[in-house]
Amino acid sequence: MKKPRALAGTALTLLLPALAACGGSGPGAGTPDVPVAGTHWTIGAVTVDGVRSAAPSGALMDFTKDGRVQGTSGCNGFDAAVAVRGDALTVSDPTVTAMGCPDDRMRFEDALLRSLKGEITAKLKGGALSLTSADGRYRVELTAEPATPLLGTAWTVDALISGDTSTSLPAGSEGKARLVFGKDGRLTGSLGCNRVSAPAKAGGSTITLGAFETTRMICTPAQMDLETKLYDALDNPLTYRIEHRTLTVTDADGQGFTAKAG
Incomplete structure (x- = not known):
């Protein structure tokens, strides 16, 4: 695996369901802080301008307990610090590994990284989470990922x-x-x-x-x-x-x- 490359200028603002209190002003203010630490998601698909692309196997997104968001697009891995303010998560410029993958996986990765920019509105229904950009062009589908079973793994x-x-x-x-x-x-x-x-x-x-x-x-x-x-x-x-x-x-x-x- 090659050394990670930095993606300059990429700020990911994820809006997730709110469950804990927060105050202040500006984006995310006046709504509860999102308890994302320790949550795990399977990336299901990304839709860009109405065209839906299913995620390749292994596409994941995890929020760690020490304030990071990590995952893989199904090709390269990404890792960044995450700060929570109300219902907004501000993610630092991520590092992304630089492996070469088949064209379809690289196209999905590009769409995913473009989707995770700016303000993203979240809707949670059961274990399904959708993230939609402010202009409606991008939507990411996530599903809560359960713990891995001991047997058969x-x-x-x-x-x-x-x-x-x-x-x-x-x-x-x-x-x-x-x-x-x-x-x-x-x-x-x-x-x-x-x-x-x-x-x-x-x-x-x-x-x-x-x-x-x-x-x-x-x-x-x-x-x-x-x-x-x-x-x-x-x-x-x-x-x-x-x-x-x-x-x-x-x-x-x-x-x-x-x-x-x-």
């Missing part, structure tokens, strides 16, 4: 946990450990090098694993190091929690890992 390990400390993976092993807790009651995947399989029973906030079956390949030292650490962490009883698209698994000693969906 491909989880890619991205960090190791020891007590209250999270550490990065051994250099060179990133993206190598991928696990699926299947609906058939088995854990399958890789711990960094070898393919593994084991009975897995999930209930409440716990996971219980049976005996592992594994291949016997020799991989790079970094991959073998990661595999050893994950074997040590997968020691019953295991506790798990899911925060949207992030899975955290720890054993009774506080050893474990985090993993991202996809």
Whole structure:
């Protein structure tokens, strides 16, 4: 992936439903502050001058709890600071990654970024949110995104946990450990090098694993190091929690890992 590029002069003003109090004057004043922190949206489509373009798979928009808006158009990712004032969100000039994608995805990305400028009026109905520009030329369709289910999701390990400390993976092993807790009651995947399989029973906030079956390949030292650490962490009883698209698994000693969906 290339380094992010700055999009100069782009200010995103998003108007969302209001739920908490705010005062003052000017745009957004006199209406409740929007509690967007921790919300997650799937981008469904963008309409420009009456022409609707469905979003590619993976197009998302998240508002983090530390005052940022992040997401992906289905091609490049974007990231910016966000300030809330009444029913208006003012987003700083975003950084956008610079990957090349197929023409249809690049056209959608351009339409999305153009749609998220100026004043945008929001209408919320159930879990559907529409954002319409002041001149009516642009409309973005968003759908509230639920938490990712444990079962059936491909989880890619991205960090190791020891007590209250999270550490990065051994250099060179990133993206190598991928696990699926299947609906058939088995854990399958890789711990960094070898393919593994084991009975897995999930209930409440716990996971219980049976005996592992594994291949016997020799991989790079970094991959073998990661595999050893994950074997040590997968020691019953295991506790798990899911925060949207992030899975955290720890054993009774506080050893474990985090993993991202996809």
